[in-house]
Amino acid sequence: MLVSKRPQLRPIPQGWEPELLEFELFLKVQGRTPATIDTRIRHLRSLARQCGVEAPGSVTSDDLVRWSGSKDWAPETRNSFHASTRIFFQWRSQRLGADDPSSVLKSIRRPVPPPRPAPDAVIRQALTKPNQRLELILRLAAELGLRSAEIASIAVTDIQQTNNGWGTLTVHGKGQKDRVLPVPPDLMAAIAHQARGMKWLFPGQFHGHLSPRWVGKLAARNLPDHWTLHTLRHRFATAAYAHSQDIIAIQEALGHESIETTQRYTKSTSDMRGLVQSARL
Template identity: 40%
Template sequence: MPWEKEISAWETALRAAGRSAQTVGLRTYHLRRLGSWAGCTGPWALTLDDLLTWTGLQDWRPETRRSVRASLRAFWRWGVATERTTVDVAAGLPAVPPAKPDPRPAPPEAVVTALSEADERVWLMIRLAVELGMRRGEVAQVHTRDLSRDLLGWTLHVHGKGSRNRDVPLPDSLARALRRLPDGWAFPGADHGHLSARWVGRLVGRLLPVGVTMHQLRHLCATELHDATHDLRAIQELLGHASVATTQRYVAVRPDTVRAMVAERSARWAA
């Protein structure tokens, strides 16, 4: 099959460039979706009109649409660079504006209920997500070798999105829970030795209300930390965002906060 051969070669190139397993998996997943739609027509026979037709037929959220566009553009740039094709048809795909910030922190009471109903494995997944703001793919890759200790306390080395790794401080109770695990992956599975990000998200999601996802635990972490500190830069570092602008999209502004702010200032003027 021409698609599988080319996607496999591109996957090798992505790994050679140091892309993370999550990035490689996402990019190749997008191309396989396109290949399934195109059928026997090989990738280099497609035109810009074909790409526009396929992407236009999809009911995607803006961020998914932006991600797919990035995958297609990267694939065709690689095709031109390796002389598989002479025309970068994906270069003509229109830019997708970012979605309006829509922070959706999980309801704290739902998280408390989930923790009370979880087994030991899922309990630890939830805590890593809600207390440290870790993504499902980062939780999936926790390994006992990622634990370290210095004069300030325990630290966890997090394998972040796009190979942007970071060190996050571990509360003592979380450190104790991780140190009790056998040496190796915290959540063993079939994805290079650990559970896949998708499976971690599914396990946690089973204990959350309908419409609430594991990623919303990350939103809750960001929102509660911002309420306590108002320090976006520190939260950016914890969550591993490339920019503060991204972090702002995770922080929900609570109506009672706005009301209290206006009331306090109004009281000064009234006086």
């Protein structure tokens, strides 16, 4: 089902509905992933509800400035909302020959936070809860480094048994780039148990499986002290680097386009006191 047609979505002014539906179809034709389309349409529906304008054709640059300026967003969130708005109004301008008010919404410089790997004690605390689905979601992030969208979209056909209890998992990553990861026997057994008789590992109402947004929420709700599913991915990168020191292999395992991104996920395990001590005169 198209995002714009979901009955559970909050209503927006009727003047926005036809154009957002057409824009969603355009994104689909362009080959955007379901997760990307979901994000863009949700951002634009928020804009439609909050900017106080009954239809996109009446939106001005001042309306967009007031809307964005009223939000206490983190830089990453603001940048994402700005991008969705610009893409929509640029598409609308090219399609209808209309003015584009969105040029006022610039890309936001986002500070790069240090790696924040979730401690193993935090993960073990969350794993004590008697919920097999939650346990598997947390383990796929912490032990294989999967993103929420990659966890959500695992089909049973992506899982293959190999030998000695090991298996492989085909991961559908960003930019429609697949990668294959080995799965150790104990995790493979948990996956096989969850997958029994299923088409999707985590069935739901988002194209037949759970939405990435809901996977992230499930993890965040059950991890203490504001730890998130993404910090489990940082944990994988940090633990893998401590074992192998092979940043290129970790880049491939995480599905990163750039090795600089992988470095931002990987917390150094070096003894800084020892380093300083070694440099003393």
